[in-house]
Amino acid sequence: MAIYGTALLALCTLLGAVLGELLGHVLHVKANVGGVGLAMLLLIAAKAWLARRGKLTPGLRLGVEFWGLMYIPIVVAMAAQQNVLAALEGGPMVVIAGISAVTLCFALVAVLGRVMGGRHG
Amino acid sequence: MGEIVQKILADQGLVLxxxxxxxxMLASVAVSRHLTGGRIHASxxxxxxALALAWWGGVLTGGKKGLADVPGLAGLALMGGAMLRDFAIVATAFEVDVIEARKAGLMGVIALALGTIVPFAVGVGLAWSFGYRDAVSLTTLGAGTVTYIVGPVTGAALGASSPVIALSIATGVLKAVLVMTFTPMVARLIGLDNPRSAMAFGGLMGTVSGVAGGLAATDARLVPYGALTATFHTGIGCLVCPSIFFLIVRALA
Known part of the structure; x- marks a missing residue:
């Protein structure tokens, strides 16, 4: 059933949020520390566990994958409610940061490909 | 009639x-296909x-929530709010194949580490040079340079201001657009012609839509390899930016 997948996703998200809050408390950061990332790791672990037991049914998958597919539209909705008017005051920083980061990473792809490529034949 | 429309707008916000x-999305797919020849990804x-509409919403209403401040479009705040956003991002982890990922091995790990550290450092450095001094804003802007997801997730976790979060998204989106646009042009120059370099590329660039769009425009067969490492990128960014990286920035700032 699809709801099992969505419920599993919900459980991982909630557990990740709780762990992130606890981690924040331990680290004395007034924030949720890595809750989303921890939830992702939990979901990967849960998927592997279910797959080993043959319980990864198409219905269950659908219940998770639907939300994965909704991620771009949700990000679009997220972008639509940002305070862009205020953000435009920092215009040049956005452009310089974007261009420098992409240029540096393109260069690193070439370096990594050459260095590691040689090592593995 | 007007009364009915008002009632529907008020009651059916999320559905609207x-x-x-x-x-x-439909309009964007059409623009992507017909005006850019598919070079710039519809997403x-x-x-x-959406960012442009948020700007317009801000001008129109003088509010702080972009288009969601326009009467009748308040549902956007729920759809794009932290709850559903985090829920959907966690769901994308379901597509990661651990066995395939392990094959990427050392190169993937190095690419992911560099792809998180280098853009973050660039973003923090630039934010500093543009006058930001508080650790929360610096970390959020650095995280935005990693991807446009890591920025707002980090900003929300640390309690950054909405303008800073919007800037971090703008930086990440610009990065995605630059990756999509320039990957086909520089592919030969950086040796992007095999699965291994595609994995390094995915890990370094991070932005899933940028990587998928850029590789699709270069060589569609390379897309899954790039996407594989790129899907780890956002998770790792969301894990380390509001935690380890924030603590480092706070110690330095």
Missing amino acids: AFAVVGGL AIAILA
Whole structure:
């Protein structure tokens, strides 16, 4: 059933949020520390566990994958409610940061490909 | 009639938001296909259009929540709010194949580490040079340079201000657009012609839509390899930016 997948996703998200809050408390950061990332790791672990037991049914998958597919539209909705008017005051920083980061990473792809490529034949 | 419309707008906010975003995606797909020849990914166009609409919403209403401040479009705040956003991002982890990922091995790990550290450092450095001094804003802007997801997730976790979060998204979106646009042009120059370098590329660039769009425009067979490492990128960014990286920035700032 699809709801099992969505419920599993919900459980991982909630557990990740709780762990992130606890981690924040331990680290004395007034924030949720890595809750989303921890939830992702939990979901990967849960998927592997279910797959080993043959319980990864198409219905269950659908219940998770639907939300994965909704991620771009949700990000679009997220972008639509940002305070862009205020953000435009920092215009040049956005452009310089974007261009420098992409240029540096393109260069690193070439370096990594050459260095590691040689090592593995 | 007007009364009925008012009632529907008030009662069906989230449902209306689904329809509005669906329409925006449809228009973006058409623009991507017909005006850019598929070179710029539809999702990047949709996000840029949404940011433009958020700007317009801000001008129109003088509010702080972009288009969601326009009467009748308040549902966008729920659809794009922290709850559903985190829920959907966690769901994308379901597509990661651990066995395939392990094959990427050392190169993937190094690419992921560099792809998180280098853009973050660039973003923090630039934010510093533009006058930001508080650790929360610096970390959020650095995280935005990693991807446009890591920025707002980090900003929300640390309690950054909305303008800073919007800037971090803008930086990440610009990065995605630049990756999509320039990857086909520099592919030969950086040796992007085999699965291994595609994995390094995915890990370094991070932005899933940028990587998928860029590789699709270069060589569609390379897409899954790039996407494989790129899907780890956002998770790792969301894990380390509001935690380890924030603590480092706070110690330095």
